[in-house]
Amino acid sequence: MPELPEVEATRLSFADRISGAGILSAWCGKPLRWPLGLPVARLAGHRVLGVRRRGKYLLLDLDAGLLLLHLGMSGSLSFGTSLPPRGVHDHFELATSRGTLRLNDPRRFGAVVWAPDQDAPQARKLLGGLGVEPLSDDFDAASFHAALKTRKAAIKQVLLAGDVVVGVGNIYASEALFLAGIRPTLSAARLSRPRAEKLHAAIRQVLGRALAAGGTTLRNYSNAVGERGNFQFEAMVYGREGQPCRVCGTPVKGIRQGQRATFFCPSCQKT
Template identity: 65%
Template sequence: MPELPEVEVTRRSFAHAIENATVQAVRLGKPLRWPLGCEPDHLSGRRVRSVGRRGKYLLLEFDQGVLLVHLGMSGSLRFAPVLPAPGVHDHFDLVTTQGTLRLHDPRRFGAVVYVDSLADPVAYKLLGRLGPEPLSDDFDVTGFQTRLKRHSSAIKSVLLAGEAVVGVGNIYASEALFLAGIRPTVAAVRLSRPRVARLHAAIVKVLGQAVELGGSTLRDFSSASGQAGYFQLQTMVYGRAGLPCHVCASPVRLIKQGQRATFYCATCQKP
């Protein structure tokens, strides 16, 4: 699944190119997770002011209204002046004066939803309960600790839930917990202030590095310009079950938490 770094990399790869473009047409393929929320021709003539992001949602802000785009489990975007005819897994085309933005989504868990504004109840339902952005000034140690103290669940599961901080998906949660020296099974409420501070710094560092390296391409992720990511080539624990830890040489362990794979080093990460 594309995580926050992949979504941010995608945003950066086409945001400038589509800025100030005027929508000429919208093409819909097979139904996605949620309906568009308006008739396709309702978007014709709108001008793209900017492309933002909230968690794993891309926000295409028009001169009137906002388009919320989620890549789901297997989705990816392409933006180019000219694209080939849509394939069987191409389910949304936004044709503009500066090129076509296309959502390719084989599993169709992605979504493209139009709202009149971010104050719309539909937008609030999707975005309103998300935690602070980890790469923004809103993500501070004190607030992070306060939110963690509300949860007796394992810290890895709390990070994935998105209330304490948004967008720390499976790959980056494992990596941040390793960097902070925290066992993924420890209860969030038990973390001391120094450990919370280390985890806060690790989340910022890991996600920042991932964005700079173009995200992680584990299967077929690439940016809207077709570039693959390289963060997966330098992971410390994720995907390395049974291999020696880069720090202590103990074998990296693999467990399941909430049906998700968790990788950690039992020597470097303390309960």
């Protein structure tokens, strides 16, 4: 599933190229997770002002409203002036004066939703419950620790919930907890201030490294110009069950938490 680094890497790969483009036409294929919210033909004639990100959502600001794009479990965007013919898994397309933006989503858990503005009900429903951006100045260690003290759930589950800090995702939660030396099953409320500060720094470090590597490609992820991510080659624990820890040599352990795979080192992450 594309997580924050993959979504941001995707944004960076086409945002400058599409900004200022006029929309020539738009097309929707099979229904996605939520309806578009207006007749697709009404997008034609408008202009793309820019592309932002909020959590795992890409926000295309138009001269009238905005489009919120989510890549779901398996989605990816392509942008170019000569894309190949549409395939069976292509479900949305925006033809502009600077190129065509296309959403490919085999499992159709992604979405493209139009809203008149970011305060509109359609946008608030998707964005309103999201926590602080982990790579922004608003993500400070003291507030992070205070929020964790109110949560009794396992720390990895709290990170994935997205209402304390948004977009960490499954891969990077495992990696950040390893870097901080915290077992993923520990109750968030039990983290001391120093350990919360260590985790805060680890989250920022791991996400920064992942973004610099272009994200993680486990199956078929690539950004909007077809470039694959390389963070998977740097992973310390994610996807390495049974393999020796890169720090101490202890076999990495894999468990299930909330139907998601979790990986950790029993020695480096004792508590």
